Amino acid sequence: MGFVAEDLTTNRSLNIFSQWLKGNCQPNYRKNVTPDPSKSCGPYRPEAIQAQNKRERPVNIHSHDTIVELETLLLSVQGPMQTVRLVLLQQQAMETS
Structure with missing residues (x-):
């Protein structure tokens, strides 16, 4: 029941994703995570909560x-x-x- 699983990847979407990965996953709008999202693609963990x-x-x-x-x-x-x-x-x- 439901939809049949199918791959929705296109050559264009794969190219965009590959370029994003090569560019250290930028733009990346994550905040308050470690490692630094401007320099890494993760995996991310929440930073310690500061008062x-x-x-x-x-x-x-x-x-x-x-x-x-x-x-x-x-x-x-x-x-x-x-x-x-x-x-x-x-x-x-x-x-x-």
Whole structure:
């Protein structure tokens, strides 16, 4: 069921990709990764998270951007699975209120 797998590579796309590889994968828009994306094609790993000087804002249930703030916090601290859990809990809370 579904589509039959097929190679969509063309001579033109292969040439563009080869030139990109020869040019150290530039342009490359990755940020906060190691090795240096301007000099290497990877594989990349996230750099260590550095403390940021952010202005802290109080977050509560009445904040219109509570979900975004909490998602950002959880992504930086615990990763994407915790964020998914938060979104599901938030949706559940909205349905019951």
